[in-house]
Amino acid sequence: MAQVQSAFRFVQTGAQIGKIVLSANPDEQVHVVPQPVGVTTRAQLRSDASYLVVGGVGGIGRSVVQFLVAHGAKNLILLSRSAGDLDLDKNKSTDGALFLRELRDMGCRVKPVSCDIGLPSSLTKTLRACENDGLPPVRGVIQGAMLLRDAIFEQMTLDDWRSGLSPKLYGTWNLHTEFSQPDSLDFFIMLSSVSGVVGIASQTNYAAGGSYEDAMACWRQSRGLPGVAIDLGPISDIGYVSTSSKVAERLRKDGDFIMLDEDIVLRALNAAITHPLDSRPQMIVGLNSSPGPQWDANGRSQLGRDARFLPLRPITKTSSSSAEGESSGASLSSLLSSAADTQAAVEFIGSAIATKLADIFMMPVGEIDLAKPPAHFGVDSLIAVELRNMLVLQAAADISIFNILQTSSLAALAALVAEKSRFLQSS
Ligand SMILES: NC(=O)c1ccc[n+]([C@@H]2O[C@H](COP(=O)([O-])OP(=O)(O)OC[C@H]3O[C@@H](n4cnc5c(N)ncnc54)[C@H](OP(=O)(O)O)[C@@H]3O)[C@@H](O)[C@H]2O)c1
Known part of the structure; x- marks a missing residue:
């Protein structure tokens, strides 16, 4: 019975025609999956109600x-x-x-x-x-x-x-x-x-x-x-x-x-x-609760960002060795902490904003022109929330949705983020 998984894998290969027999040893424990509540019991309603x-x-x-x-x-x-x-x-x-x-x-x-x-x-x-x-x-x-x-x-x-x-x-x-x-x-x-x-x-x-x-x-x-x-x-x-x-x-x-x-x-x-x-x-x-990008701590999904859902997170190589997004978030924060001057920090932030928007709009990052306002790329209030979450997590800067939507250009937004970033204030 312990080999049930390999038995099915073997069937999958198509190398065998005929039966594959599994037997349970007397001391073997067979896991029984309980039937979900309500699946077999049919609701019976009253005709007099x-x-x-x-x-x-x-x-x-x-x-x-x-x-x-x-x-x-x-x-x-x-x-x-x-x-x-x-x-x-x-x-x-x-x-x-x-x-x-x-x-x-x-x-x-x-x-x-x-x-x-x-x-x-x-x-x-x-x-x-x-x-x-x-x-x-x-x-x-x-x-x-x-x-x-x-x-x-x-x-x-x-x-x-x-x-x-x-x-x-x-x-x-x-x-x-x-x-x-x-x-x-x-x-x-x-x-x-x-x-x-x-x-x-x-x-x-x-x-x-x-x-x-x-x-x-x-x-x-x-x-x-x-x-x-x-x-x-x-x-x-x-x-x-x-x-x-x-x-x-x-x-x-x-x-x-x-x-x-x-x-x-x-x-x-x-x-x-x-x-x-x-x-x-x-x-x-x-x-x-299946593996996927929704578990990225800096991604667009809520599941990965909210510790309440951690018990649902599948244990995979990616999640145990820290999700990709976490490492990219950490790198922006360390870049900001060690930025030579404000101008360098603004460039790091501008590049992170461009990468984020390129990811959201599924376009090459080179097409995100920082001189353009967010609306030019189709940033609406929902995407502004995503951008704000990213900036809070990775740049430690609390920017309002209004600021994001009303900014004259992505470069101006990057400058505002640099001004508010706690990484830069403490350096
Ligand atoms: N569709 C989904 O994917 C989804 C996902 C999660 C949960 N749900 C839940 O499933 C339920 C049904 O959703 P649905 O997709 O079937 O939406 P729906 O077709 O819009 O049905 C909602 C119903 O609520 C009625 N309603 C709204 N305000 C009311 C009020 N003040 N008093 C009495 N009736 C009112 C509407 O009729 P009137 O306009 O005539 O009042 C309508 O018949 C909702 O409880 C929703 O939260 C749906």
Whole structure:
């Protein structure tokens, strides 16, 4: 058995036709990989209960609803700010209306309701209306509301902050308030995001909402109430990311996440439904723990820069003998510490900035003309964050996003960095 790996390698070579037999010695220990929770146990839902899905007519919401129906649900309350419109005559040929018709044709009772869950009165009114309509009591809640208002924090308006946060923070609190009676629910699941775990520079509002959902799951479980937050990574075939190749490409390029698909999302959902209380309250699905440039401490990804993720980092030759980026970062700092004069330091910094931009824009470093402003190369606020992180780590200079975006040229930026660098001040 100890040779199982070589046996498979041998099969791979194609040198052998026929069987290869492995035998276990009596004293040999065979490692058994436990089956992931929820993979084999199929969720069984009640036909005499209602299930509430917030965002149930959205991208992932529809897939979630189909899953619930396939597992026995017959009564569905689907909430979103505009869900009720799908029953209007003028919308009868829209995708959303066709989705509802399919569910009804399958014998389900479906109530789409327009409701802003960020407003407690709106949610309470909706739930009372469902009761009055004779829908059975809600036994399961899935919170999948999201509103993206992305911007770098320094450029985020208060309105963006509130709008992005509200469905997840106030919405989740309002749902919790409505469903906090012991034994009233079989499950309470929040579709949260890895954004709250890793931190995406342009999504502080969304990330804060996701972290709130994670905390809510812990808190509910600590009080004996069902609560699981599924922190999903980007999904390639359903939901918002699947509709924007630009967003998908950016997330893929960052390298922090692996692209998920519908099947994985539904497996995670199945696990959360079948283990509403005895599993971990926070399920993180989609961090890229395989070897790769995302572990570079000075790279564009968060994973390598944040010590919290160290336990996930694969032990490879590259990581154990210090990542390439770390050594290049160390060399800029030592170059600055030993720079003969400010002019020499400015040149080192200019060259590091050019290398970084060449890497980001995948162009030869010789094409980065330091006399040009950052905007000339397409530096936007997200890339400015990357540049700032690099300058903080490698030049010990705290430069604002504003400074980077507004500087008249990369050379002027290099001069500003030299002026602020702690390496140069101490020499
Ligand atoms: N797509 C991904 O790759 C991905 C990755 C990680 C996590 N997630 C999570 O998965 C869930 C679903 O995402 P999705 O991709 O399917 O997005 P989506 O298609 O935009 O769905 C979000 C839904 O939330 C509803 N909503 C927004 N604000 C609301 C409010 N105040 N009250 C009630 N409903 C509200 C929207 O409908 P109205 O506009 O009509 O209100 C929409 O139906 C979200 O919780 C998200 O955080 C998605």
